Amino acid sequence: MKRLLLSALLLGGLVSTASAATGVLSQKNISLDLADKLAQSVLQACAKDSYNVAVTVVDRAGTPLVMKRMDNAGPHTVEASRMKAFTSLTTKNPTDNVMKGSQSNAGAANLRDIPGFLLLAGGVPVKSGEQVIGAVGVGGAPGGHLDQACALAGLNSIEKELNAG
Numbered sequence: 001m002k003r004l005l006l007s008a009l010l011l012g013g014l015v016s017t018a019s020a021a022t023g024v025l026s027q028k029n030i031s032l033d034l035a036d037k038l039a040q041s042v043l044q045a046c047a048k049d050s051y052n053v054a055v056t057v058v059d060r061a062g063t064p065l066v067m068k069r070m071d072n073a074g075p076h077t078v079e080a081s082r083m084k085a086f087t088s089l090t091t092k093n094p095t096d097n098v099m100k101g102s103q104s105n106a107g108a109a110n111l112r113d114i115p116g117f118l119l120l121a122g123g124v125p126v127k128s129g130e131q132v133i134g135a136v137g138v139g140g141a142p143g144g145h146l147d148q149a150c151a152l153a154g155l156n157s158i159e160k161e162l163n164a165g
Helices: 002-023 032-048 077-091 095-104 106-113 144-157 159-164
Strands: 054-059 064-069 123-128 131-139
Touching: 032 054, 032 064, 032 131, 032 144, 032 159, 054 077, 054 144, 064 077, 077 095, 077 123, 077 131, 095 106, 095 144, 123 144, 123 159, 131 144, 144 159
Parallel strands: none
Antiparallel strands: 054 064, 054 131, 123 131
């Protein structure tokens, strides 16, 4: 009888612990400080090639943390960078992959109709390990592939900090 009672108490404790654990999530997210470092690194990478761009870094929820526009960047570049970051975050893919997928797959062509999506290269997810914790978008270089190159260079510069967490 004592064994049965002890077993019931232990099992009850495990069930209540398990159900409590399913009610609260713990997720990684990019910090404002790291988002700012990433944005600065992206701007430096683009400046080396004389590209006047805007950069936006969003957190895991798609909320912009940092938006910066270089002198002489076009007025459209801020919104383009934000939309690229949002598209990359939402799809958990670089936007050039999303763009190519929508062009080669008739079933994915409607992606362009999702509010806030921009199917141009220049958006890249920010990952800590395999977990997407944000995204960066760049707009204004003379080609989306160049925007993306700047974003990747910025990510490479903070790689150690991303993998430390």
